[in-house]
Amino acid sequence: VAELPAFSSRAEAAEADRLDPLARYRDEFLSREGGPVYLDGNSLGRQPRATAGAVSGLLDEWARDLVAGWERWVELPGAVGDRVGRLLGAAPGQVVVSDSTTVNLYKLAVAAVDARADRPVIVGDANDFPTVRYVLQGIAAAHGRRLRLIDSGPAEGAEAAAIAGAVADDVGLVCLSGVNYRSGAVADVPAVSALAHDAGALTLWDLSHAAGAVPVQLDASGADLAVGCGYKYLNGGPGAPSWLYVRAAMQASLRQPIWGWWGQQDQFAMGGAYDPVPGVGRFLAGTPAVAGIVALDAGISPLLSAGMPAVWAKTRRLVGLLAGRAEELLTPLGARSASPSDPARRGGHFSISHPHAWAATRALIDRGLVVADFRAPDVMRLAPVALYTSYVEAWDAIDRIASVLADPSVGAFVAKRRVT
Amino acid sequence: VAELPAFSSRAEAAEADRLDPLARYRDEFLSREGGPVYLDGNSLGRQPRATAGAVSGLLDEWARDLVAGWERWVELPGAVGDRVGRLLGAAPGQVVVSDSTTVNLYKLAVAAVDARADRPVIVGDANDFPTVRYVLQGIAAAHGRRLRLIDSGPAEGAEAAAIAGAVADDVGLVCLSGVNYRSGAVADVPAVSALAHDAGALTLWDLSHAAGAVPVQLDASGADLAVGCGYKYLNGGPGAPSWLYVRAAMQASLRQPIWGWWGQQDQFAMGGAYDPVPGVGRFLAGTPAVAGIVALDAGISPLLSAGMPAVWAKTRRLVGLLAGRAEELLTPLGARSASPSDPARRGGHFSISHPHAWAATRALIDRGLVVADFRAPDVMRLAPVALYTSYVEAWDAIDRIASVLADPSVGAFVAKRRVT
Numbered sequence: 001v002a003e004l005p006a007f008s009s010r011a012e013a014a015e016a017d018r019l020d021p022l023a024r025y026r027d028e029f030l031s032r033e034g035g036p037v038y039l040d041g042n043s044l045g046r047q048p049r050a051t052a053g054a055v056s057g058l059l060d061e062w063a064r065d066l067v068a069g070w071e072r073w074v075e076l077p078g079a080v081g082d083r084v085g086r087l088l089g090a091a092p093g094q095v096v097v098s099d100s101t102t103v104n105l106y107k108l109a110v111a112a113v114d115a116r117a118d119r120p121v122i123v124g125d126a127n128d129f130p131t132v133r134y135v136l137q138g139i140a141a142a143h144g145r146r147l148r149l150i151d152s153g154p155a156e157g158a159e160a161a162a163i164a165g166a167v168a169d170d171v172g173l174v175c176l177s178g179v180n181y182r183s184g185a186v187a188d189v190p191a192v193s194a195l196a197h198d199a200g201a202l203t204l205w206d207l208s209h210a211a212g213a214v215p216v217q218l219d220a221s222g223a224d225l226a227v228g229c230g231y232k233y234l235n236g237g238p239g240a241p242s243w244l245y246v247r248a249a250m251q252a253s254l255r256q257p258i259w260g261w262w263g264q265q266d267q268f269a270m271g272g273a274y275d276p277v278p279g280v281g282r283f284l285a286g287t288p289a290v291a292g293i294v295a296l297d298a299g300i301s302p303l304l305s306a307g308m309p310a311v312w313a314k315t316r317r318l319v320g321l322l323a324g325r326a327e328e329l330l331t332p333l334g335a336r337s338a339s340p341s342d343p344a345r346r347g348g349h350f351s352i353s354h355p356h357a358w359a360a361t362r363a364l365i366d367r368g369l370v371v372a373d374f375r376a377p378d379v380m381r382l383a384p385v386a387l388y389t390s391y392v393e394a395w396d397a398i399d400r401i402a403s404v405l406a407d408p409s410v411g412a413f414v415a416k417r418r419v420t
Numbered sequence: 421v422a423e424l425p426a427f428s429s430r431a432e433a434a435e436a437d438r439l440d441p442l443a444r445y446r447d448e449f450l451s452r453e454g455g456p457v458y459l460d461g462n463s464l465g466r467q468p469r470a471t472a473g474a475v476s477g478l479l480d481e482w483a484r485d486l487v488a489g490w491e492r493w494v495e496l497p498g499a500v501g502d503r504v505g506r507l508l509g510a511a512p513g514q515v516v517v518s519d520s521t522t523v524n525l526y527k528l529a530v531a532a533v534d535a536r537a538d539r540p541v542i543v544g545d546a547n548d549f550p551t552v553r554y555v556l557q558g559i560a561a562a563h564g565r566r567l568r569l570i571d572s573g574p575a576e577g578a579e580a581a582a583i584a585g586a587v588a589d590d591v592g593l594v595c596l597s598g599v600n601y602r603s604g605a606v607a608d609v610p611a612v613s614a615l616a617h618d619a620g621a622l623t624l625w626d627l628s629h630a631a632g633a634v635p636v637q638l639d640a641s642g643a644d645l646a647v648g649c650g651y652k653y654l655n656g657g658p659g660a661p662s663w664l665y666v667r668a669a670m671q672a673s674l675r676q677p678i679w680g681w682w683g684q685q686d687q688f689a690m691g692g693a694y695d696p697v698p699g700v701g702r703f704l705a706g707t708p709a710v711a712g713i714v715a716l717d718a719g720i721s722p723l724l725s726a727g728m729p730a731v732w733a734k735t736r737r738l739v740g741l742l743a744g745r746a747e748e749l750l751t752p753l754g755a756r757s758a759s760p761s762d763p764a765r766r767g768g769h770f771s772i773s774h775p776h777a778w779a780a781t782r783a784l785i786d787r788g789l790v791v792a793d794f795r796a797p798d799v800m801r802l803a804p805v806a807l808y809t810s811y812v813e814a815w816d817a818i819d820r821i822a823s824v825l826a827d828p829s830v831g832a833f834v835a836k837r838r839v840t
Binding site for chain 2: 044066069073099103135293365
């Protein structure tokens with residue numbers, strides 16, 4: 001991946017906005033004129049303008065059709081799953097939408113561990129998102145497995161080199177993130193998957209910080225299993241349902257631990273013994289959150305319309321702009337990059353570390369300048385979102401962060417963790 | 421429980437409607453004038469008039485507050501859980517709302533089985549709702565337990581007498597439903613809980629068909645654990661999140677299998693090792709479906725306002741009316757009761773069996789007469805809902821069912837299972 005040319009002036013950023021082929025999508029999301037620069041779409045994506053109508057349409061269906069609405073709603077986990085799959089390079093019939101990311105991760109990790117019953121080790125990343133680590137800890141404790149954690153360094157990611165040392169023939173499952181939630185480091189999914197497969201292990205990817213931001217080609221990557229969040233770059237709203245992917249060839253041979261009626265053959269016959277459908281539907285458990293799926297569908301529509309290549313092209317330029325200006329303006333103020341030094345390994349967000357990161361993040365919000373995201377102990381994450389963040393916003397955000405980091409009152413602010 | 425006086429005429433039913441202290445709640449739910457009698461609120465409750473505003477308010481919060489909305493939303497699983505608890509006789513701090521009923525059942529059943537590690541048997545009911553049976557089958561298979569299924573008879577319920585024979589000192593968990601989903605039979609929760617406790621077992625109750633319809637006093641009942649559905653009598657809409665109850669005294673000693681960041685102490689510190697909060701929050705896993713919880717909150721508000729004693733008083737009269745008229749009009753047409761013969765053991769719905777039940781249910785819907793619910797092979801469930809079903813509607817419903825059962829074309833209808 002070639003390094004992109006840096007922006008050298010605000011006028012140049014404004015010109016990039018003028019030429020931006022994605023500019024028209026900005027108006028498809030709700031935002032307040034003159035509000036802060038929103039760089040937290042990787043925590044909670046903005047609300048698409050179409051969401052209210054989609055949800056209202058569902059409420060109308062519920063009011064009008066009552067229980068008969070299920071004749072249509074029953075298809076939603078698979079239908080919207082297939083649309084998520086289009087974003088992720090997954091052919092139809094491999095993705096369903098339901099449950100939370102944590103629950104989906106649990107279901108797939110247990111399925112994988114059970115499928116490799118003779119292999120006592122699960123490989124994970126000590127720097128991974130908490131819920132991934134906790135789910136694996138719980139499974140290891142309950143299933144008599146050992147966790148072998150790679151430590152890829154807080155500013156890097158799950159590199160093939162680090163993993164090569166950890167993956168041996170005692171490993172049943174390699175569970176990593178496609179984009180690290182702190183640093184934004186991108187994993188080499190095909191290389192890691194190949195390594196894991198050579199050793200006889202399965203791979204499970206948490207793509208919460210990847211899906212909708214960076215290119216993902218699930219079918220081509222060799223990934224066996226994946227899950228991801230619906231409320232970050234997929235814009236599904238707070239607590240949106242998660243999606244899960246199981247490669248078609250593996251579906252019939254894997255069995256998840258939560259045996260529920262939504263995974264059952266001929267579900268409404270309510271037969272005696274659990275006998276799951278052969279396809280990806282066997283990874284459903286209970287009744288899916290219909291309103292959440294409808295909102296998620298509205299959330300991914302602009303991404304499907306824009307296409308991931310265009311989204312990624314702009315994301316890279318935005319992240320490059322942030323990284324370049326941060327180097328220029330924030331490094332002299334005591335910040336350092338908390339993202340990969342190699343631009344080719346950066347995903348959809350850029351992070352800095354600074355001793356006053358918490359107070360600065362708080363001050364930026366309180367002063368209505370920038371909504372960034374703090375991660376303990378000292379990281380500020382900056383996530384521009386291609387569909388609704390402009391180059392000028394990204395440019396201005398660094399100026400504003402610099403003004404706050406340079407403000408002596410911010411450094412004196414007593415640190416008290418904010419809840420997000 | 422004294423038998424209620426039967427209704428002897430439609431005029432008497434109309435008079436009961438005129439005097440009904442709950443009549444005003446009817447207008448708090450959306451319905452179509454002249455539509456069919458809706459007797460399927462135990463599959464999907466009607467939509468409260470307030471739901472659209474509540475959901476729209478959440479969308480406004482999302483649009484306006486973005487990620488800062490979490491400062492409020494983070495409290496919702498517990499706050500709405502406490503309100504559900506008020507309906508169920510549970511003091512605050514014992515109920516949370518999140519995930520599906522299937523997932524919650526799984527979490528609590530595994531927690532209970534793990535807490536009784538030396539006891540190899542789980543007692544369940546062969547006539548229970550499929551997802552309950554499947555979840556227990558999966559746990560038994562994965563955890564090396566045996567299922568001991570009582571067979572309480574399709575028209576009866578989980579009776580203390582039947583259970584006494586099954587519960588011995590090899591039993592770790594007794595998992596039953598408070599109201600049977602087919603017959604509407606009510607279990608004696610205090611008696612069964614006492615039996616189980618005498619044997620050293622824990623109890624887990626699926627109250628999906630009980631909560632919001634029949635009286636439930638969780639704290640007083642001796643139940644250890646319970647779960648229930650949000651989209652039946654609690655009116656939360658299709659796929660509404662479920663609730664779970666864990667008796668306060670047991671919370672710290674139970675650990676659920678899905679170790680997620682929403683159960684973690686000091687969640688946003690994102691610490692290294694899973695260390696769950698001491699309270700009921702440890703039974704959360706991933707990010708809860710905020711829109712679903714908000715809609716559920718709107719769904720239970722009319723129940724909290726009306727109060728469960730008034731709801732139950734009317735439910736009993738409605739079910740009694742259906743049972744009495746079914747005996748009079750439907751028995752001569754080949755139907756028989758599929759609900760307990762003892763009125764005191766009937767819950768919130770009344771079921772009949774008839775060889776043409778499927779075709780009749782379909783014809784009642786197609787002709788816009790009654791929305792009832794078919795359960796294979798031959799059961800038609802009739803669920804009047806105290807807050808929005810009138811006595812006259814219940815009266816008329818039996819006339820309409822009789823007209824359809826008497827129609828020779830319905831009997832000739834080729835049975836093809838309907839999807840609901």
